[in-house]
Amino acid sequence: MDAKFFTLKEVNLNNNCPECYSREGLQLTFFQKFIENQFFKAITTQTIEKLYCYTCKTEIFSIRWTNDIDQVVAYQKRAATPKTNSIKLKKLSWILITSIAVVLAGIILYTAGLFDT
DSSP states (O other): OEEEEEEEEEEEOOSOOTTTOOSSOEEEEEEEEEEEOSSEEEEEEEEEEEEEETTTTEEEOGGGOOHHHHHHHHHHHHHOOOOOOEEEEOHHHHHHHHHHHHHHHHHHHHHTTTTOO
16 A cells, blocks of 8 residues: 655744744645555545744754644644545456456356356
8 A cells, every 4th residue: 555645734834943043934734644556545534744944954853843833733733624534446446346246246146047048
């Protein structure tokens, strides 16, 4: 299974960067996980957040967040509504489901005696 993330929401923050102390350049991005393989695509409710400072070109990990940043992230997390769970079957899945249904129907009809000659 191939798990990927898509951008759910991006927010520019006015907080001081914990690394370079700049008030400009902090960007909070929320990502939502989706899974894709040869049979289906599915969106999950799992979200992650990433804080990046474009001034000092550094990803700010949650261990370095200040209380102010924690509060802003918590607020923005509540404001970012994730997409609902969904599953979309791909063409290969529909072919397999149809094939299995036809084979089962054939077996049932054969055992019922409808194919006797």
